Amino acid sequence: MQVLVRDNNVDQALRVLKKKMQREGIFREMKARRAYEKPSERRNREDAEAIRRARKAARKQAVRDGLIAAPKKKPMTGRGPARPMAPTAE
Known part of the structure; x- marks a missing residue:
């Protein structure tokens, strides 16, 4: 697994690495291997x-x-700009 560090931003690279490991199920496997099953x-x-x-x-x-209703989607919070961007004068 490889993560690129851009502009010496190790914190962001670490976040990306953790997300990749979570997606791959590595943390779950590590927890399972701690003790004999x-x-x-x-x-x-x-x-x-x-x-x-x-x-x-x-x-x-x-x-x-269509046999059952789809679950309601959770509202997205904390993503994107806080307010719409103002149009630029060209």
Whole structure:
């Protein structure tokens, strides 16, 4: 995994690296490897994950088919300019 540091801005590069690692699931894997997981616990966890994935896929399909209403989208906050930019005189 590689992250470029621009203008000696290490803080931003670190943020980007953490985001990439989160997306790849590295933190979850590190947490799982801290302690031994019994085979029976592993099977139970994997079964629960499979059920969760199947339910999520079924829910998404039901939304696409119009059987249930789509969840409300959360309003985006803290992103973009605080106010519209003024038009520039050309």
